[in-house]
Amino acid sequence: MTEAPYTPTGFSPFRGVPLTVIGEDGEIFLALGHHDDSRMLAAVAAFHRTEYGMRHLPEPGEQPAVARTWALFTQDEFEGENYEWYVTFTGPLTPGAQPVTRVDDDTLGDHQFLARPTRCPRCRRMSGAADTRPHDGGLAFRHRCRTCTTTWPATHRQLLAAASGGGR
Numbered sequence: 001m002t003e004a005p006y007t008p009t010g011f012s013p014f015r016g017v018p019l020t021v022i023g024e025d026g027e028i029f030l031a032l033g034h035h036d037d038s039r040m041l042a043a044v045a046a047f048h049r050t051e052y053g054m055r056h057l058p059e060p061g062e063q064p065a066v067a068r069t070w071a072l073f074t075q076d077e078f079e080g081e082n083y084e085w086y087v088t089f090t091g092p093l094t095p096g097a098q099p100v101t102r103v104d105d106d107t108l109g110d111h112q113f114l115a116r117p118t119r120c121p122r123c124r125r126m127s128g129a130a131d132t133r134p135h136d137g138g139l140a141f142r143h144r145c146r147t148c149t150t151t152w153p154a155t156h157r158q159l160l161a162a163a164s165g166g167g168r
């Protein structure tokens, strides 16, 4: 007797790829089905943009680790916690295993927060990226000019999206 494979919940389409993030620190991007590297990475980039207001900057010469593998989704509780499901990575021959594609977040390089693009007050260069930086004895979300190193206040793109009620 064969059971129909369980379809796990919580995946949303990004660039047509059903994607979610798993792990305690959201360290693994997981997609249902096998996807080629460029399609998977485009989906992960779209996830970063819309969910985190971030983009990743690959380290020169380093490739993100995209793995097409197999997974068993289980609905039972795991270690006493009641999750919607948990996942075990397996081989293709495990009964009930489904094809999945995963990307480990720590292979994507640095992250950069996206901000509303504004001009450097000193040299007028546009900047659409910003970060939390020490400022005035505290921390503030600020652009930093790559040309002249001036910093100035930034507005996080996620906050803009939330304020305007915008989605993806």
Ligand SMILES: [Zn+2]
Pocket: 120, 121, 122, 123, 124, 125, 145, 146, 147, 148, 149, 150
């Ligand atoms: Zn500047």
